[in-house]
Amino acid sequence: MNLTDYDVLSFDCYGTLIDWEAGILEVLEAWAQHAGSPLSGDELLEVYSVNEAQAQRDSPSAQYPRILADAFVRTGDSLGIPVSAEWADKLGASVPDWPAFEDSADALSSLGESYKLVILSNVDHNGFAGSNRRLGVQFDAIVTAEDVGAYKPADNHFDALDGVLEELGVPRSRLLHVAQSLFHDHVPAKRHGIASVWIDRRHDRPGWGATPEPSEDYSFGMKFPSMAAFAAAAREARTDA
Missing domain, CATH: 3.40.50.1000 (HAD superfamily/HAD-like)
Structure with a gap:
C-alpha cells in the first residue's frame, strides 16, 4: 500500500x-464497584461489547444515548446484576465526556x-x-x-x-x-x-x-x-x- x-x-x-473504552469503563467500573462485582475492566467490556452490538441490530434507528443505556441494561441482565435507569442514563449521557x-x-x-x-x-x-x-x-x-x-x-x-x-x-x-x-x-x-x-x-x-x-x-x-x-x-x- x-x-x-x-x-x-x-x-x-x-x-x-x-x-471510548476509557469513557465506557468510567461508568461501568463505578457501577460494578457499587454492586460489589469483582469483574475486571476487560471482563466488563467483553460482556458489554456483545450487548451493544445486539442493541444496535435490534434498534438501528435509535439514537446512540438510548443504545448505550439499552446495552448497559442488557449487560447487567447478562451478569445477573440489575442496572437502574439512573445508571443506564448516566452511560447514555457520557459520550461528550469521553477523552x-x-x-x-x-x-x-x-x-x-x-x-x-x-x-x-x-x-x-x-x-x-x-x-x-x-x-x-x-x-x-x-x-x-x-x-x-x-x-x-x-x-x-x-x-x-x-x-x-x-x-x-x-x-x-x-x-x-x-x-x-x-x-x-x-x-x-x-x-x-x-x-x-x-x-x-x-x-x-x-x-x-x-x-x-x-x-x-x-x-x-x-x-x-x-x-x-x-x-x-x-x-x-x-x-x-
Whole structure:
C-alpha cells in the first residue's frame, strides 16, 4: 500500500480517535464497584461489547444515548446484576465526556494538510459535536448513525460514502478507511471493496475490549499501533513521493 495513492481518509471515531473504552469503563467500573462485582475492566467490556452490538441490530434507528443505556441494561441482565435507569442514563449521557487519545488531534492536524478528512461514526450529532471539540479539526464530511439510520457493521455508512465522494469530487479508488474496529469497520470496508488501515489501539493488551470479535471476513492494507504512527508514515510517504 502506498499512502500517496489516496486523497480522502475516512475515520471511525470511537476507538480510533476517541478513547471510548476509557469513557465506557468510567461508568461501568463505578457501577460494578457499587454492586460489589469483582469483574475486571476487560471482563466488563467483553460482556458489554456483545450487548451493544445486539442493541444496535435490534434498534438501528435509535439514537446512540438510548443504545448505550439499552446495552448497559442488557449487560447487567447478562451478569445477573440489575442496572437502574439512573445508571443506564448516566452511560447514555457520557459520550461528550469521553477523552480523545493523546495523539489524535495532532495526527489529524498533520493528515489534514494532505488529505480530506471524513468521519463515519456510530453516534448521534450531539455526541459527536462534543467529541469533535476534543479533536480540534474541521472535517470535510461527517456521517453518523443518526444520518443513515443504522449502526456499523451494517452497510449504511459505507453506502453513504458514495454521495460524500461525489460531493468532494474524488473517486472511490482514492479513498482510504482508517479504523480500530475490525468488527465495525474493516468487515464492511472489505464488503465494499474499500482499502483500509488498522489502528490497533489494543496492540499491547489481550482480548477485543469494547468491540466484538469479528466473525466475517476482513482485510487491511497496513497496521499501526497509534494514530501518531500512521500520521508519521503518511508524512514520510509524501516526503518520498
